[in-house]
Amino acid sequence: MTLTEKLTTEFRQRCEGIATEKRSLLNIRAFEPLPADxxxxxxxxxxxxxxxxxxxxxxxxxxxxxxxxxxxxxxNQNPLWIVNNPRHTPARRESNLMHEFGHMLLKHKIVRFDPDTGFPLRRQSDEDEATYLGGCLQIPRRGLLWAVQCQMTQTEIAVHFNASQEMVQFRSNVTGVNI
Ligand SMILES: [Zn+2]
Structure with a gap:
């Protein structure tokens, strides 16, 4: 099942709304990049x-x-501490962090670690939701529409939003905005 099949339309609209709200607090418009830092x-x-x-x-x-x-x-939730893999590319770092902000903004419970295996006990529904909101934060639907109207290529859109090509393609797929 794809992410758009698993998540309701209402939830996906809510995510676009959260992304808009966060940008407006920072005076950043939908077509401008939002640096994770x-x-x-x-x-x-x-x-x-x-x-x-x-x-x-x-x-x-x-x-x-x-x-x-x-x-x-x-x-750690209070204060909020996020550990990030420094081996990943700058574009991956952006999406990694946006995903974690997604968990935080959706008030997901912090992931516990299995004492036997040491692996995190992730909940797939939470992961899907955080991935979706993370994508909205990085490239809002309205920002993607703007880029298409400007006739930007997939590569240009990726560079503009500090995103990977995969993220641009993913956002195109889930928003129905053809790039
Ligand atoms: Zn996660």
């Missing part, structure tokens, strides 16, 4: 690399720094 400041979030996590076992730090198998995660 700017939104982090507005949300009071601190972005950390594994090395910057206080009291984390050096062996765990080494494992995390050697792996591409994870992207980001909320490690």
């Amino acid at each position: 700017l939104l982090a400041t507005q949300l009071g979030a601190t972005i950390l690399t594994p090395k910057q996590i206080p009291n984390l076992n050096p062996c765990v730090v080494a494992v995390l720094l050697d792996s591409d198998q994870w992207s980001a995660g909320i490690i």
